[in-house]
Amino acid sequence: MKKYLTVLMVGLIVAMFASIFTAVIYYTGDKVEQLGTTQQETGQTDASKTQNESSAKEASANKEETVTWTKSDTVIEFPILMYHHIADVVDGNTLYVPKAEFQMEMAALKEAGYYTLSPEEAYRVLTQNEKPAEKIVWVTLDDGYVDNYNSAVPVLTELGMKATINVITGIQDGVEWLANPQLLELKKNALISIESHTVDHVDLSQQTYDGQLAQLTDSRQTINQLLNQDTSVICYPSGRYNDETASVAAQAGYKLGLTTDPGLASSENGLFALNRVRIAYGHSKESFLNQIGNY
Numbered sequence: 001m002k003k004y005l006t007v008l009m010v011g012l013i014v015a016m017f018a019s020i021f022t023a024v025i026y027y028t029g030d031k032v033e034q035l036g037t038t039q040q041e042t043g044q045t046d047a048s049k050t051q052n053e054s055s056a057k058e059a060s061a062n063k064e065e066t067v068t069w070t071k072s073d074t075v076i077e078f079p080i081l082m083y084h085h086i087a088d089v090v091d092g093n094t095l096y097v098p099k100a101e102f103q104m105e106m107a108a109l110k111e112a113g114y115y116t117l118s119p120e121e122a123y124r125v126l127t128q129n130e131k132p133a134e135k136i137v138w139v140t141l142d143d144g145y146v147d148n149y150n151s152a153v154p155v156l157t158e159l160g161m162k163a164t165i166n167v168i169t170g171i172q173d174g175v176e177w178l179a180n181p182q183l184l185e186l187k188k189n190a191l192i193s194i195e196s197h198t199v200d201h202v203d204l205s206q207q208t209y210d211g212q213l214a215q216l217t218d219s220r221q222t223i224n225q226l227l228n229q230d231t232s233v234i235c236y237p238s239g240r241y242n243d244e245t246a247s248v249a250a251q252a253g254y255k256l257g258l259t260t261d262p263g264l265a266s267s268e269n270g271l272f273a274l275n276r277v278r279i280a281y282g283h284s285k286e287s288f289l290n291q292i293g294n295y
């Protein structure tokens with residue numbers, strides 16, 4: 001009996017030391033990771049200050065400084081909002097939200113504590129299963145309309161919120177669709193990302209593999225060259241894609257693909273078949289927040 005008790009005591013002491021040791025290692029590792037992040041972000045802030053960029057850029061950099069990413073035990077799901085025109089009325093097109101409504105909706109998101117994601121941050125959420133805030137959202141605007149530049153961007157800049165504009169590289173007139181000078185101007189705003197919506201807004205599901213590859217590769221190269229960036233998101237025109245589209249997109253160099261399939265986005269969708277939440281016109285603040293919450 002005495003022997004048995006001694007063994008038990010020794011076992012308990014060993015287990016105690018082992019758990020203290022593990023906790024110390026874990027804590028130290030965590031600290032080191034946080035330190036690394038802080039240093040990197042401080043570097044970014046200094047760089048943007050010396051560049052003397054717009055206040056939006058500094059505001060965004062400062063905001064990122066305080067961000068702490070937290071891993072989740074369950075698969076993270078979040079809304080990717082889909083907008084098109086930001087305008088009071090658009091003839092022959094129901095895909096619009098008036099500027100006042102867009103302003104109300106963005107303010108509602110901010111008030112509710114939502115953190116707006118950049119494409120890079122969305123990729124991190126989807127691949128690392130960690131997030132920079134409890135509530136996250138990715139705001140996307142399709143087709144690259146000039147009204148996005150005139151109406152959506154000022155609202156987003158004022159509120160310090162990020163959004164992604166998906167442009168059709170073969171359709172540019174500077175009047176209805178954003179042209180290069182406007183895209184170059186938008187590139188200076190750290191809150192706004194420009195990604196691809198193909199060259200001609202074709203139905204990808206009806207294209208051959210090579211046809212899809214040309215649309216995805218050409219549009220990506222055009223944007224990369226113009227804006228000196230590594231374009232990572234392909235937004236499928238009218239949300240249409242087929243079984244080959246994901247591999248085409250990966251071959252063309254994209255990391256994420258956006259659909260119009262309704263629902264919350266998560267890694268379970270597949271990185272090239274992400275769900276989105278279509279925001280129509282006519283919402284009140286309550287119905288807007290409900291729509292996001294109901295998914």
Ligand SMILES: [Zn+2]
Nearest residue numbers: 142143237238
């Ligand atoms: Zn479109």
